[in-house]
Every structure is written in structure tokens, then in C-alpha cells.
Amino acid sequence: MPNEQAIRFARPGGPEVLELQAVAVGEPGPGEVRIRHHACGINYIDVYFRLGTYPQPLPGGLGMEGAGIVEAVGPGVMHLEPGDCVAYASQPPGAYCSARVMPATHVVRLPDGIDFETGAAMMLKGLTVQYLLRRTLPAQGLQPGDHVLFHAAAGGVGLIACQWAKALGLQLIGTAGSQAKCELALAHGAAHAIDYSKEDFVARVNEITGGAGVKVVYDSVGRDTFERSLQCLRPFGLMALFGASSGPVPPVDIGLLAKKSLYLTRPTLFSHLASREATQAMADELFEVVGSGAVKIPVERRYALADAAQAHRDLEARRTTGCSVLLP
Known part of the structure; x- marks a missing residue:
């Protein structure tokens, strides 16, 4: 599947190292899923990966959360099927893209009433609050x-x-x-x-x-x-x-x-998201508190995928409040 777009970088550095590139996205393998993003979350952890504070193989991608529609599932994936509306907070980085193949472990179905922008904005942040206030x-x-x-x-x-x-x-x-x-x-x-x-x-x-x-x-x-x-x-x-x-x-x-x-x-989020069952249990509690209206997810800024570098400048300059998303 050529002609997809993704933000990539080849060396650690400032926002200027982020480039929009054409990428090929293949079929999911065992335990994997292919998702077409409707929104991608932006988090400060993305800055750490870009700077090299958290090392990763380069060239590489950025982004730890997103929401969209399942296009295909690989062998062994039983909890998802094509057409599902889903969201995730997951490693490895790579959510800044129009579509991706990724591990299915941390991908969960979005409940009715939670849209893609809200889903993309809330998974990493909301699950972080869940493990802090409920488990730490x-x-x-x-x-x-x-x-x-x-x-x-x-x-x-x-x-x-x-x-x-x-x-x-x-x-x-x-x-x-x-x-x-x-x-x-x-x-x-x-x-x-x-x-x-x-x-x-x-x-x-x-x-x-x-x-x-x-x-x-x-x-x-x-x-x-x-x-x-x-x-x-x-x-x-x-x-x-x-x-x-x-x-x-x-x-x-x-x-x-x-x-x-x-x-x-x-503590770290992914220590708590150690299994699909743990991920689902934490997500269920997040969905419940959001669905009840007790917690509203403030999506304050929206950027085109190509403007990821500007999103990082705003984030590091503390010009942002609430949540921001990239729109492929």
C-alpha cells in the first residue's frame, strides 16, 4: 500500500528534523493490525524521542497514540476485525502517519459516542491519569x-x-x-x-x-x-x-x-499496559469516566500532519493547554 504519509526523522534534534515522507504500508503479520488514522495524538514523550532522550532505531517515526478504523488484522488477532473504530496508546512510536501496521495488544474498540479526535487525544494521557490516580x-x-x-x-x-x-x-x-x-x-x-x-x-x-x-x-x-x-x-x-x-x-x-x-x-504507563487484558481493563475505566461526562477531553489545537514540527514548537514553548492532535 504505497502513497501513505508519515512523519519521519533520521537524527535527533529540534523540530526541524521532522519530515513528511511517502511510505509503503503492508499487510499485518501475526498479532498485528493495520489502522487508517483519523487523528493522531501529540504528547510530550514524543519530544523525548525526537531529542534522543529516549533512544530508538533511526530513521524512525514518532507518536504513541491514535484513533481510526481497522483495515486488516493479522493471524491470531481475535479481539478486533476490519471496520472497527479503535484507539490506542502503544509502542513502538509511529502514530504520526495516515496509516500503519502495529501490534494489536494495546488497540481497543472505541465505544459509541467517543469520536476519533477525542479517542486520539485521550488514550495516552487518560490511561496515564488512570494508573496514577487509581493505581499509584x-x-x-x-x-x-x-x-x-x-x-x-x-x-x-x-x-x-x-x-x-x-x-x-x-x-x-x-x-x-x-x-x-x-x-x-x-x-x-x-x-x-x-x-x-x-x-x-x-x-x-x-x-x-x-x-x-x-x-x-x-x-x-x-x-x-x-x-x-x-x-x-x-x-x-x-x-x-x-x-x-x-x-x-x-x-x-x-x-x-x-x-x-x-x-x-x-512509574511508566507501559509497565501497567503489560497485557491485552490489563489494557482493556484500564481503557474500560477511562471510557466509563469519559462516557459519564465526569471527564471531558479538551482538544484545544488541531494541526495538519505536515505541520508536526510546528506542533512540537508550540508544545516545547508551553503555548499549548489541554490536548492537541494531528489530522492526516
Whole structure:
């Protein structure tokens, strides 16, 4: 199947290394499926792959989530058939394309009522929030009324987390880099929002919690927030570092955890998506909370596939809020 289009790059670098190329897409092999994309999700992890922070064989593609229609299934694929409307968050990278052959393990049917743009925008981010709020929990668990701190609360993951936390009865304290982004987090369900460009978030968390601290910090920022985030935790609290948009955290002196007997974890989505059954169970919970209206997926920006480089410029410059998609 020649004449398909895909974003490819041959060397690590800035957005300028991304090129739109004609590619041939063949038939799916055992355990594989061919999908024609109607929308492709954009995530900060794509920047890490482009920069080489997360190495991959080159030349290669980008993109970890998408939504579209199944065109063909390979031998051994029992849960999908041609014509199914589907979405996925999956490795290997390669979702920035008009069509692809890929492993079927992480591909799930989209329920009626969830369109392709929403599906493409929500899978990686929504499943990330699912494993954080539902599976990455402090020793005491989380109960309604508990405070949690969530950095980058106005981003794609953050806005889903604000809504889902509210649905669970949690008091989410979100941080963001401007007053406008703080207002956006509040509008999506955050109980409190801290503009870290103007406020000391440690002092504000202490004020909000009456000096008790939060049970858990969910941190995708990394280097710029890590040590101060530890100061926000109550005794036996959990530091969940799930990204590093400001850069990797330097080697950690675990003695920092001793004062309050803190827990530290570095979870990843694909550790949780270890099987088709686990993927389906997590997706079912995401579909339920979206289908109920408790969580709405904010698709704020749409780009043509050929404009992937501009999408990356906007993402790295923090000009985006909510979710963005590429449209083949």
C-alpha cells in the first residue's frame, strides 16, 4: 500500500528534523493490525524521542497514540476485525502517519459516542491519569477529601487529572506557569491552583493543607520541582515522578526520604499496559469516566500532519493547554 504519509526523522534534534515522507504500508503479520488514522495524538514523550532522550532505531517515526478504523488484522488477532473504530496508546512510536501496521495488544474498540479526535487525544494521557490516580497510591490509599499535588495541571494530562480527581472527591492542588493556566485548571476541577511563576508552591501547599502536607505528589516536571515537591509531602507520603519536562532529576540521595519516611516511585504507563487484558481493563475505566461526562477531553489545537514540527514548537514553548492532535 504505497502513497501513505508519515512523519519521519533520521537524527535527533529540534523540530526541524521532522519530515513528511511517502511510505509503503503492508499487510499485518501475526498479532498485528493495520489502522487508517483519523487523528493522531501529540504528547510530550514524543519530544523525548525526537531529542534522543529516549533512544530508538533511526530513521524512525514518532507518536504513541491514535484513533481510526481497522483495515486488516493479522493471524491470531481475535479481539478486533476490519471496520472497527479503535484507539490506542502503544509502542513502538509511529502514530504520526495516515496509516500503519502495529501490534494489536494495546488497540481497543472505541465505544459509541467517543469520536476519533477525542479517542486520539485521550488514550495516552487518560490511561496515564488512570494508573496514577487509581493505581499509584500512597501507603494509606486515597480517600475523598484527601489533598494531592499535581504539577503541570493545565497540560493535557493535568486537565484530565483535575476532572478525574474531582470525580473521586479528591482535593487536587494544581501548579501551572501562569494565572490563565491556573484558572483553566480550576475550571476543570482543581480545588486549588498555584502559579509557580509568582508563588512559592511549597509555602502555598503548606498553607492550603494547614501544615499537614499532601499524601501524594504527581510530578511530570522533574528537575525543577523534585526536591521542593518532597517538602510538600506528609509523613509516609508518596512522590510519583512520571515525567521530566524540565529535565531529568539528578541522582537522588535517598536520605532525603528519611525525615518523613517518604516513598518514591518512577512509574511508566507501559509497565501497567503489560497485557491485552490489563489494557482493556484500564481503557474500560477511562471510557466509563469519559462516557459519564465526569471527564471531558479538551482538544484545544488541531494541526495538519505536515505541520508536526510546528506542533512540537508550540508544545516545547508551553503555548499549548489541554490536548492537541494531528489530522492526516
